[in-house]
Amino acid sequence: MATSAVASHGHPPTTTGLDHRKVAIWAFIGSECMLFTSLISTYLVYKGRSVNGPFPHEVCNPPQCATQLKPILNIPVTSVSTFVLLMSSLAMVLALAAVENKDKPGWAGTGPWGRALASSRLWLLMTAILGATFLGFQAFEFTSFVHEGLTIRQNLFGSSFFTLTGFHGAHVTVGVLWLLTLLAIDVRRGLGPKDALLVDISALYWHFVDVVWIAIFTLVYLIR
Amino acid sequence: MATAATAPALPHTGYKSENAVWSWLTTVDHKRIGALYLYTALAWFLIGGLEAVMIRIQLQGPNGRFVSAETYNQLFTMHGTTMIFLVVMPLSAAFFNLLIPLQIGARDVAFPRLNAFSYWVYLFGSLFMNASWLIKQAPNGGWFGYTPLTTLAYSQFLNIDFWVLGLQILGVSSLAAAFNFITTIINMRAPGMHFMRMPIFTWMAFIVQFLLALAFPVITIALVFLQFDRFFGTQFYQTAAGADPLLWQHLFWIFGHPEVYILILPAFGLVSEVLPTFSRKPLFGYPVMVYSGMLIAFLGFGVWAHHMFGVGMGPIADTLFAVTTMLIGIPTGVKIFNWIFTMWGGDIRFTTAMKFAIALVALFTIGGISGVMHASPPADLQQTDTYFIVAHFHYVLFGGSMMGLWAGVYYYYPKLTGRMLNEKLGSWHFWLTFIGMNLTFMPMHWSGLMGMPRRTWVYDAGQGLEIFNLMSSIGAYIQVVAVVIGFWNLIRSRRNGPPAGNDPWGGPTLEWSIPSPPPEYNFAVIPTVTSRYPLWDRKSPELTRDVPHTREGERAINVDVAGKHVGRIDHAIGNPPGAPAASQRVPTAKELGIPMPNPSIKPLFVALFMVLMFSSLLLIHKDKTTLAIAGVITFAILMTLSLYSWLLTPLEDEH
Numbered sequence: 001m002a003t004s005a006v007a008s009h010g011h012p013p014t015t016t017g018l019d020h021r022k023v024a025i026w027a028f029i030g031s032e033c034m035l036f037t038s039l040i041s042t043y044l045v046y047k048g049r050s051v052n053g054p055f056p057h058e059v060c061n062p063p064q065c066a067t068q069l070k071p072i073l074n075i076p077v078t079s080v081s082t083f084v085l086l087m088s089s090l091a092m093v094l095a096l097a098a099v100e101n102k103d104k105p106g107w108a109g110t111g112p113w114g115r116a117l118a119s120s121r122l123w124l125l126m127t128a129i130l131g132a133t134f135l136g137f138q139a140f141e142f143t144s145f146v147h148e149g150l151t152i153r154q155n156l157f158g159s160s161f162f163t164l165t166g167f168h169g170a171h172v173t174v175g176v177l178w179l180l181t182l183l184a185i186d187v188r189r190g191l192g193p194k195d196a197l198l199v200d201i202s203a204l205y206w207h208f209v210d211v212v213w214i215a216i217f218t219l220v221y222l223i224r
Numbered sequence: 225m226a227t228a229a230t231a232p233a234l235p236h237t238g239y240k241s242e243n244a245v246w247s248w249l250t251t252v253d254h255k256r257i258g259a260l261y262l263y264t265a266l267a268w269f270l271i272g273g274l275e276a277v278m279i280r281i282q283l284q285g286p287n288g289r290f291v292s293a294e295t296y297n298q299l300f301t302m303h304g305t306t307m308i309f310l311v312v313m314p315l316s317a318a319f320f321n322l323l324i325p326l327q328i329g330a331r332d333v334a335f336p337r338l339n340a341f342s343y344w345v346y347l348f349g350s351l352f353m354n355a356s357w358l359i360k361q362a363p364n365g366g367w368f369g370y371t372p373l374t375t376l377a378y379s380q381f382l383n384i385d386f387w388v389l390g391l392q393i394l395g396v397s398s399l400a401a402a403f404n405f406i407t408t409i410i411n412m413r414a415p416g417m418h419f420m421r422m423p424i425f426t427w428m429a430f431i432v433q434f435l436l437a438l439a440f441p442v443i444t445i446a447l448v449f450l451q452f453d454r455f456f457g458t459q460f461y462q463t464a465a466g467a468d469p470l471l472w473q474h475l476f477w478i479f480g481h482p483e484v485y486i487l488i489l490p491a492f493g494l495v496s497e498v499l500p501t502f503s504r505k506p507l508f509g510y511p512v513m514v515y516s517g518m519l520i521a522f523l524g525f526g527v528w529a530h531h532m533f534g535v536g537m538g539p540i541a542d543t544l545f546a547v548t549t550m551l552i553g554i555p556t557g558v559k560i561f562n563w564i565f566t567m568w569g570g571d572i573r574f575t576t577a578m579k580f581a582i583a584l585v586a587l588f589t590i591g592g593i594s595g596v597m598h599a600s601p602p603a604d605l606q607q608t609d610t611y612f613i614v615a616h617f618h619y620v621l622f623g624g625s626m627m628g629l630w631a632g633v634y635y636y637y638p639k640l641t642g643r644m645l646n647e648k649l650g651s652w653h654f655w656l657t658f659i660g661m662n663l664t665f666m667p668m669h670w671s672g673l674m675g676m677p678r679r680t681w682v683y684d685a686g687q688g689l690e691i692f693n694l695m696s697s698i699g700a701y702i703q704v705v706a707v708v709i710g711f712w713n714l715i716r717s718r719r720n721g722p723p724a725g726n727d728p729w730g731g732p733t734l735e736w737s738i739p740s741p742p743p744e745y746n747f748a749v750i751p752t753v754t755s756r757y758p759l760w761d762r763k764s765p766e767l768t769r770d771v772p773h774t775r776e777g778e779r780a781i782n783v784d785v786a787g788k789h790v791g792r793i794d795h796a797i798g799n800p801p802g803a804p805a806a807s808q809r810v811p812t813a814k815e816l817g818i819p820m821p822n823p824s825i826k827p828l829f830v831a832l833f834m835v836l837m838f839s840s841l842l843l844i845h846k847d848k849t850t851l852a853i854a855g856v857i858t859f860a861i862l863m864t865l866s867l868y869s870w871l872l873t874p875l876e877d878e879h
Contacts, residue, residue: 011331011819012750014411020334027406027437031399035441038475042449042460049466152458156466159458163448181868 025201029208032171036212039167040219043160050155054148057224072150074141075221081137082217085172088130089210092203095123100196120199121186127206128179131172138169161220168216171209178202250823252336253744257343258321259640262633264347265314266711271354272306273707275299280664280700283693286685296681297364298383302354304367305387308487309394310350312621315629316490317342317398320405320429322640326735326742327423329414329751334407336821337870338400344831345397352835353390356383363387366679368480369450371461371472376454382842388451389838395440395447396834402436405429414734416753420514423733423756424507427514428493431521432486438525439482446475455844470535477528485524487621488588489517491628492559495581498631499563501731502578503570504764506757506771509562516555523552533604542601549599553592560589575729576650580631583658587623591616594669609679612672618665630657630710637714638728642740643721649713656706663699667692730764732757743810745818819876826870833863 014020053060053069060069098120101107108118116122142162145151152162182202185191191199251257279299282288291299321339325332333339356362361382365374374384409430413422422430449460450472459465461472500507507513529537529545563585572578594616598604607613630653637645671692676683683689727736734751735742736759751758760767813820840855 012414015413015417016411018411020407020411023411024334024403024407027403031403031437031441034438035445038442038445042445042471042475045468045471046466049468051466152452152456156459159449159452159460163452163458163460 019197021197021201022204025204029204032208032212036167036215039160039164040215043164043220046156046160050157052155054145054150054154054157056157056161056220069149072145072148073221074144077137078141078217078221081134081141082213084130084137085134085210085213088127088134089207091123091127091130092206095120095127096196096199096203098123099191099199100193102190102192120191121183124179124183124186124199128176128183131176131179131206135169135172135176138165138172164216164220168209168212171212175202175206175209178205247823249828250340250825252332252340252821252823252827254321254325254333254336254339255640255742255744255746257339258318258323260343261314261318261321261346262640264343264350265311265318266714268306268310268314268350270707270711272303272311273704275303275306277700277704279303280697282681283683284697285694286690287682291681293681294364297679298357298362300679301363301366301387302357305353305363305391307621308367308483309391310346310353312487312625312629313398314346316429316432316487317346317401319425319490319494319629319632319636320401320432322636323423323735324405324408324426324429325412326639326738326746327426327733328409328412328417329734329747329753330408330412331746331750331818332821333404334411335404337824337827337875338404340824341827341831342397342401342404344828345393345400345834348831348835349390349393349397352393352839353386356386361386363390368476369472370476371450371453372463372469374450375461382845384450385454385842385845388447388454389841392444392447392451393835393838395444398436399440402433402440405433406437409433414747414751414753420511421753421756424496424510424513425490425493428489428496428517431517432489435482435486435489435521435524439479439486442475443479443483446472446479449475451841455841470532473532473535474528477531478525480531481528482521482524484620485521487625488628489520491584491625491632492517494628494632494635495563495584497731497733498577498581498635499566499585501635501729502573502575502581503567504573504730504767505566505570506732506760506768507562508565508568509558510756510771512558513562516558519555520552523548523555527552530599530604533601534608546599546601550596553596553599556592560585560592575634576645576647576654577631577634577729579651579654579658580627580634583654584624584627584631587619587627587661591619591621591623595620607672609677610672611668611676611678614678615665615668615672618661618668622661622665627657630654633714635729636735637717638721638724639735639740639742641718641721642724643717643719644724644728645717645721646713649709649716653706653710653713656702656709660699660702660706663702664696665699667695667699671696727759732760732767734758739810743813744820745813745816748811748816748818821875822877824870824873826866826873829866830863830870833859833866837863 016023047056051064053065054072055069056073057071059071062068094117098118101118102120108115145158150158150161152158179202182191182199185195185198248256248260251260278291279296282290282296282299321333324330353363359382363369363386364383365379365387369384369387372378374387409422409426419427449458452458453461459467461467461469463469496507496513527545527549529541530549533542533545567582594612598607598613598616634645634650637643671689674688674692676687676689676692683693724740726739728740729736734747734753737751738746755761755768755771757768757771837856837859840852840859843849843852843855
């Protein structure tokens with residue numbers, strides 16, 4: 001649906017005046033809330049129930065661990081990746097604004113900065129790069145955890161942590177692919193105000209995934 | 225009896241008579257997709273019924289030896305799973321597809337190709353799950369699949385894998401359909417079709433879509449955990465690793481109880497259409513019917529743990545869930561009384577559809593009352609896991625959902641096919657179903673209270689259980705006869721039934737204003753709606769005197785057809801100015817200049833590759849991990865490519 005160009009004439013106007021795709025993406029996001037609620041709830045229910053380490057916030061001493069293990073969550077590094085993801089939402093907003101206002105006289109300012117601000121391609125690319133950077137941080141985090149002895153099979157913490165953050169990472173991956181697809185369309189034929197809806201629904205999805213990460217970062221990383 | 229050759233011709237509906245098979249594979253028409261859902265679900269109804277009959281043969285006498293214990297486990301698991309996920313939900317989906325656009329005055333659903341995708345996922349997913357019979361490893365852990373029984377330690381073979389992956393696949397179908405129908409109902413209502421003028425079936429369908437959208441993600445996650453435990457060695461359900469033994473039960477029933485209302489509310493909606501038509505009275509208390517439907521759905525998310533009184537959650541949790549459960553009795557009771565008051569003083573016609581609808585009111589009340597009984601934890605502790613529970617949920621799901629769905633089939637078959645069903649065969653079908661159903665499930669109340677446990681394949685003689693089980697089995701055999709008659713009626717009437725015309729029953733809502741079967745574009749002119757009962761306003765205004773009308777909607781409004789202004793139309797229902805009468809040839813969409821979506825094979829391919837992707841995971845348990853990963857990646861890529869090809873193809877030709 002995302003890119004099918006529905007001829008608008010010949011169809012009665014929608015009841016709400018909104019495009020079908022906009023209504024559907026909200027229904028989808030509502031459903032996704034329940035998906036992540038289930039994942040986050042399970043993580044919280046299982047918090048502190050692992051019988052062996054490594055643990056998220058606590059030192060693991062023998063006999064629970066063969067050797068002493070330090071807390072595994074790296075809050076400073078994850079704070080950086082969280083910042084990166086939050087900035088991607090800003091870039092997304094600018095991408096949507098650039099598409100919506102493309103033909104508006106005076107929108108593209110003078111000078112290189114002004115033109116850059118009005119470039120939907122730049123901001124779509126920037127959003128995708130920031131999203132991919134977040135995924136890079138996650139790949140780094142996962143490999144270092146595995147290196148420190150935390151796998152998805154290790155304990156309840158490992159199972160619920162990797163599944164929760166892995167599901168979120170998969171959502172970010174889908175978002176990055178979506179953004180790159182939009183970028184390809186933009187490069188090929190240019191996205192203008194009439195295509196704003198395509199960017200709008202991807203932005204809704206992107207912001208939702210971002211908001212979910214704020215919940216995960218707070219509940220998993222920050223709260224002990 | 226009329227033969228096919230002499231059967232009167234139906235109005236031509238404007239479908240191109242190209243290659244028939246190809247046109248069904250590529251269809252994006254909501255009516256044809258509804259028909260596909262209907263026929264597929266009825267086929268699975270026969271399979272699920274066969275499983276039930278085998279269960280009853282086994283339990284006909286003490287210590288039966290018809291099937292082994294292992295086969296019995298597979299039979300009752302697949303009977304439940306089939307009837308819930310492959311029969312009642314898709315039958316409801318058949319009516320959602322057929323009716324929602326017709327009732328709200330739309331030309332199709334919001335996303336026609338996504339709609340086709342939902343159907344193909346359902347078809348392939350159901351075939352996948354039942355393919356397990358071919359290797360004699362059908363799911364055997366009950367339809368609720370409790371852990372740790374279903375973890376790898378206790379179920380080493382592929383049985384549970386088929387179940388887990390099958391339900392994941394079917395969940396995709398339901399979720400996609402839910403987003404589609406939510407959008408359709410919110411966004412495609414005809415002018416004047418306010419929410420409080422929507423036909424009550426559409427209202428119940430609307431509520432059910434929210435239940436689907438909010439409940440299915442929870443079972444998805446519960447199944448993901450189980451899938452990961454079984455395939456990748458995670459520890460979600462491994463109690464030795466500290467896992468909560470109740471996690472599965474909580475997640476499952478947070479989905480499972482709303483699921484109960486997903487199964488019953490569409491049937492409630494159907495009888496709420498049938499009862500007013502055949503009582504010649506508006507539905508009693510329409511707004512309260514809508515609000516009680518919402519309340520049932522809302523409370524449905526707060527009662528899940530009443531399925532778990534047996535595990536010992538403690539007095540506070542037990543009390544809370546007992547109270548919320550009993551609360552649901554109030555809106556449900558409201559509905560029962562409203563149906564009775566709808567019939568009260570009405571000009572009742574006992575058609576087959578009406579008989580099935582009245583049967584729902586009676587039988588669901590019995591099931592509802594036994595439901596309130598085990599809402600009380602002390603009573604439930606005596607009844608849980610006995611045949612009393614089996615009796616209860618068959619009264620609500622068979623006496624409720626299936627009776628309502630049969631009422632819908634008899635009521636809407638003429639609209640779908642253009643032919644009337646035979647009322648005499650219908651009467652036999654109904655009475656044998658009704659008698660057989662009660663003979664099967666009523667004695668289970670007694671055998672259950674005497675302590676006969678569920679899900680056990682044999683019972684000993686001399687405990688007083690023989691007579692009840694024999695009665696149940698005889699009842700099941702009577703139902704077989706009923707099903708044979710019902711299916712014969714469906715098949716023979718398809719060609720030989722008398723033509724239905726637009727409005728065979730004198731129905732009040734928009735779907736009866738157009739030809740049967742409806743033309744591909746449904747409405748030549750998008751109708752303007754002035755009350756809840758637009759057709760009665762026009763044909764029998766005395767019936768709708770007391771129904772609120774708003775003045776504003778009665779004004780003539782400007783109507784556009786296909787971008788061309790065709791003028792002002794009063795009560796614009798039916799044919800455009802100058803169009804031929806309904807009994808003659810119906811103009812095609814092209815002649816009217818109505819844009820129609822192009823057929824597409826792509827949703828089928830996306831669905832097929834998705835199901836193959838899930839199926840590849842089975843190879844992991846055959847120690848072919850590399851092949852499994854290769855399969856998953858290959859089919860994921862093929863699925864993505866098909867999806868891109870679908871999304872980049874416009875729905876309609878450019879104009």
